[in-house]
Amino acid sequence: MRKKIVAGNWKMNLSLEEAKTLGDGLKAEMDQNKELFVDGAGSNTPEVVIFPPYVYLTGMIDLFKHHDGVSVGAQNCHHEESGAFTGEVAASMIRSVGASHVIIGHSERRSQFGEGDKLLAEKLKLALKNDLTPVYCCGEQLPEREAGQHFQVVADQLEQGVLWMEKDQAERVVIAYEPVWAIGTGKTASPDQAQEMHAHIRKLIRDSYGEQVAENISILYGGSCNAKNAGELFANPDVDGGLIGGASLKVEDFFTIIKRRKENG
Numbered sequence: 518m519r520k521k522i523v524a525g526n527w528k529m530n531l532s533l534e535e536a537k538t539l540g541d542g543l544k545a546e547m548d549q550n551k552e553l554f555v556d557g558a559g560s561n562t563p564e565v566v567i568f569p570p571y572v573y574l575t576g577m578i579d580l581f582k583h584h585d586g587v588s589v590g591a592q593n594c595h596h597e598e599s600g601a602f603t604g605e606v607a608a609s610m611i612r613s614v615g616a617s618h619v620i621i622g623h624s625e626r627r628s629q630f631g632e633g634d635k636l637l638a639e640k641l642k643l644a645l646k647n648d649l650t651p652v653y654c655c656g657e658q659l660p661e662r663e664a665g666q667h668f669q670v671v672a673d674q675l676e677q678g679v680l681w682m683e684k685d686q687a688e689r690v691v692i693a694y695e696p697v698w699a700i701g702t703g704k705t706a707s708p709d710q711a712q713e714m715h716a717h718i719r720k721l722i723r724d725s726y727g728e729q730v731a732e733n734i735s736i737l738y739g740g741s742c743n744a745k746n747a748g749e750l751f752a753n754p755d756v757d758g759g760l761i762g763g764a765s766l767k768v769e770d771f772f773t774i775i776k777r778r779k780e781n782g
């Protein structure tokens with residue numbers, strides 16, 4: 518059975534003090550609602566993953582180290598193993614501090630840092646080699662949707678990013694569908710738009726790797742997902758959770774989203 522996941526992408530936000538307050542707040546909510554999130558809470562218990570900036574990774578890993586329900590990941594990694602890349606961080610380093618996940622191919626990395634599919638495939642290889650769970654992002658721009666090209670754009674991104682992998686690698690990837698026009702804009706994909714794209718993505722996985730991998734792979738929705746709309750998005754059979762930006766910076770909103778995931782089975 519595939520994992521239900523609620524992931525918080527903090528992006529380049531928060532001072533150290535603010536990050537601690539957010540982490541402490543989330544931990545307190547999880548602790549006060551233990552019956553929902555510890556072993557025995559049922560197969561619909563969502564995995565929670567937070568993605569703080571690199572400099573807060575170890576602090577958050579320490580904070581949640583005795584907490585089964587919360588994992589910590591990095592927002593990016595470099596596409597080489599190591600070397601003279603001033604300012605960059607390698608997948609092996611992320612793993613060595615105890616992080617479990619890494620976001621790869623976020624649209625902000627694609628558009629602002631010129632990261633293309635070939636480079637992203639290198640990052641994916643290194644993430645898997647270092648035992649990290651990659652959260653691979655895909656999604657179309659507004660003009661592409663308006664031109665009716667969104668299914669093809671996402672198919673191309675998956676083709677380059679994931680579908681070249683061996684089956685045992687592909688099944689370790691989490692996919693996040695994030696329509697670029699919905700990210701940070703307050704404009705969310707409708708539940709129907711999300712469901713039809715997620716079903717399309719699952720079909721592409723099925724065509725390449727068969728039913729079992731398709732059924733087991735988690736596909737998250739991202740793009741202005743918030744405490745209000747999370748429930749109707751998660752009610753769709755192919756929407757396995759969310760990659761949450763803005764709303765992950767507020768304990769109450771993020772925790773409400775986690776509860777919506779749990780309620781929707």
Ligand code: PGA
Pocket residue numbers: 526695699700701702703739740741742760761762763764
């Ligand atoms: P948003 O960001 O929830 O603020 O739209 C989502 C993301 O970029 O992952």
